[in-house]
Amino acid sequence: xxxxxxxxxxxxxxxxxxxxxxxxxxxxxxxxxxxxxxxxxxxxxxxxxxxxxxxxxxxxxxxxxxxxxxxxxxxxxxxxxxxxxxxxxxxxxxxxxxxxxxxxxxxxxxxxxxxxxxxxxxxxxxxxxxxxxxxxxxxxxxxxxxxxxxxxxxxxxxxxxxxxxxxxxxxxxxxxxxxxxxxxxxxxxxxxxxxxxxxxxxxxxxxxxxxxxxxxxxxxxxxxxxxxxxxxxxxxxxxxxxxxxxxxxxxxxxxxxxxxxxxxxxxxxxxxxxxxxxxxxxxxxxxxxxxxxxxxxxxxxxxxxxxxxxxxxxxxxxxxxxxxxxxxxxxxxxxxxxxxxxxxxxxxxxxxxxxxxxxxxxxxxxxxxxxxxxxxxxxxxxxxxxxxxxxxxxxxxxxxxxxxxxxxxxxxxxxxxxxxxxxxxxxxxxxxxxxxxxxxxxxxxxxxxxxxxxxxxxxxxxxxxxxxxxxxxxxxxxxxxxxxxxxxxxxxxxxxxxxxxxxxxxxxxxxxxxxxxxxxxxxxxxxxxxxxxxxxxxxxxxxxxxxxxxxxxxxxxxxxxxxxxxxxxxxxxxxxxxx
Numbered sequence: 418x419x420x421x422x423x424x425x426x427x428x429x430x431x432x433x434x435x436x437x438x439x440x441x442x443x444x445x446x447x448x449x450x451x452x453x454x455x456x457x458x459x460x461x462x463x464x465x466x467x468x469x470x471x472x473x474x475x476x477x478x479x480x481x482x483x484x485x486x487x488x489x490x491x492x493x494x495x496x497x498x499x500x501x502x503x504x505x506x507x508x509x510x511x512x513x514x515x516x517x518x519x520x521x522x523x524x525x526x527x528x529x530x531x532x533x534x535x536x537x538x539x540x541x542x543x544x545x546x547x548x549x550x551x552x553x554x555x556x557x558x559x560x561x562x563x564x565x566x567x568x569x570x571x572x573x574x575x576x577x578x579x580x581x582x583x584x585x586x587x588x589x590x591x592x593x594x595x596x597x598x599x600x601x602x603x604x605x606x607x608x609x610x611x612x613x614x615x616x617x618x619x620x621x622x623x624x625x626x627x628x629x630x631x632x633x634x635x636x637x638x639x640x641x642x643x644x645x646x647x648x649x650x651x652x653x654x655x656x657x658x659x660x661x662x663x664x665x666x667x668x669x670x671x672x673x674x675x676x677x678x679x680x681x682x683x684x685x686x687x688x689x690x691x692x693x694x695x696x697x698x699x700x701x702x703x704x705x706x707x708x709x710x711x712x713x714x715x716x717x718x719x720x721x722x723x724x725x726x727x728x729x730x731x732x733x734x735x736x737x738x739x740x741x742x743x744x745x746x747x748x749x750x751x752x753x754x755x756x757x758x759x760x761x762x763x764x765x766x767x768x769x770x771x772x773x774x775x776x777x778x779x780x781x782x783x784x785x786x787x788x789x790x791x792x793x794x795x796x797x798x799x800x801x802x803x804x805x806x807x808x809x810x811x812x813x814x815x816x817x818x819x820x821x822x823x824x825x826x827x828x829x830x831x832x833x834x835x836x837x838x839x840x841x842x843x844x845x846x847x848x849x850x851x852x853x854x855x856x857x858x859x860x861x862x863x864x865x866x867x868x869x870x871x872x873x874x875x876x877x878x879x880x881x882x883x884x885x886x887x888x889x890x891x892x893x894x895x896x897x898x899x900x901x902x903x904x905x906x907x908x909x910x911x912x913x914x915x916x917x918x919x920x921x922x923x924x925x926x927x928x929x930x931x932x933x934x935x936x937x938x939x940x941x942x943x944x945x946x947x948x949x950x951x952x953x954x955x956x957x958x959x960x961x962x963x964x965x966x967x968x969x970x971x972x973x974x975x976x977x978x979x980x981x982x983x984x985x986x987x988x989x990x991x992x993x994x995x996x
Contacts, residue, residue, distance in 0.1 A: 470521065483591075
């Protein structure tokens with residue numbers, strides 16, 4: 418570490434930036450320059466539009482070698498290593514402005530200066546696809562977490578959410594990342610998620626359809642007019658439905674494959690065309706016809722991308738290479754093809770979006786002597802920040818509890834208050850539906866006896882769909898929001914979404930709609946829909962609070978009861994850095 422610091426200091430004193438150390442170097446394929454230990458200098462005619470940033474040395478070299486083997490010419494290759502001087506955000510900013518770079522691939526084990534990286538990624542993904550394959554998932558436990566939010570906020574969950582929020586699309590592996598980059602660099606961006614499939618195998622067509630569905634893509638039913646047009650091309654026993662099955666009519670492959678691709682691409686009914694090239698579907702005459710067809714589509718201004726799903730024996734690899742040299746990327750088997758198409762579509766959906774930077778709303782500072790572990794002080798603090806919670810009274814005797822319940826109305830709810838009992842339901846510390854003063858008195862006596870010095874919180878009972886809104890101060894990304902289905906089962910359900918704060922109401926609603934239980938927002942089985950606008954506004958307000966009050970380490974509003982007429986947090990917990 419000391420030697421590394423000395424080297425960085427020497428470099429900076431001379432106005433030089435340091436790559437690495439502990440890396441295999443850099444390549445600029447435009448020059449061409451190979452300032453790395455990777456074998457072979459890139460030929461001048463090999464340069465392409467994919468730039469690879471890798472933190473890992475050997476793994477990065479393997480991915481680079483695989484890319485070249487898979488006919489993926491690179492623009493830039495940058496091995497980051499220890500990142501002692503140049504940050505990931507700086508690297509992204511450089512590649513964002515680099516004219517040769519069309520697609521950016523990130524193979525990272527960690528992210529340096531994550532908050533800066535987040536900002537740089539948001540700006541970059543608006544103009545270029547960024548695909549990431551990240552390793553190094555943290556196994557750090559959350560045993561010491563006080564709030565439900567902190568217990569659910571793993572390093573990986575927050576990192577993945579931040580990347581998605583910034584527009585970075587995840588590849589499941591280095592191979593999956595390269596597959597998607599191949600599609601994006603060779604063909605136009607998919608304008609939508611509708612896929613037209615041409616196949617000579619019904620089974621492979623069905624498998625590809627299923628896999629595309631998993632990726633969120635659609636294989637739509639074609640219109641009667643389009644099916645009739647396709648029926649004119651196919652043998653009588655073929656199927657013009659989607660997937661379009663020409664059957665194993667080998668003698669007509671050279672005619673049918675190009676014709677099907679042309680008709681589907683020009684139909685206006687699909688956004689991506691994938692011919693499945695099985696066995697003799699990968700013959701030289703088929704490849705020549707497809708290359709000519711795709712070239713004609715581009716000359717005519719048709720921007721529907723065409724991806725080849727290559728399922729042939731190895732001896733036909735030269736034909737796959739020829740098709741890719743003509744600009745039509747090929748991927749082996751439906752699984753890789755579908756995964757790459759899904760990533761390509763998600764990248765396209767991000768490009769061109771506005772990247773507004775919302776500043777958080779000012780909130781009152783935390784008083785130096787404030788004790789937010791006290792529910793009354795926390796309630797007052799939240800109210801000052803514009804977050805109204807249910808009316809509640811803290812009592813130290815059964816008699817006070819009865820008086821408070823009489824004032825708030827029946828049925829009443831009693832909760833134990835004690836510093837050692839952050840999860841009250843774990844010790845039967847919550848009593849609901851108390852109908853009268855006798856029930857309140859009995860419950861108060863029992864709760865006050867749970868711990869020496871315990872108090873009880875008295876509040877009116879309310880109802881609604883239970884959500885959780887909370888946040889943590891992540892050591893990497895700073896203030897992070899969490900939204901999900903709430904109540905006592907929040908950690909069991911694990912139906913939560915994260916976002917780096919601050920956010921706007923549109924992003925808050927997207928988080929809600931991304932929950933597995935999002936149907937509850939619109940009402941199920943006769944229930945009324947909830948006030949999504951009010952719930953979204955509450956999420957935004959909690960994010961502003963996290964940004965504006967750096968002393969907050971973690972907080973929960975759980976549950977937040979949502980109804981058609983608004984939202985009401987009925988339990989709250991705030992943990993400060995001094996707690």
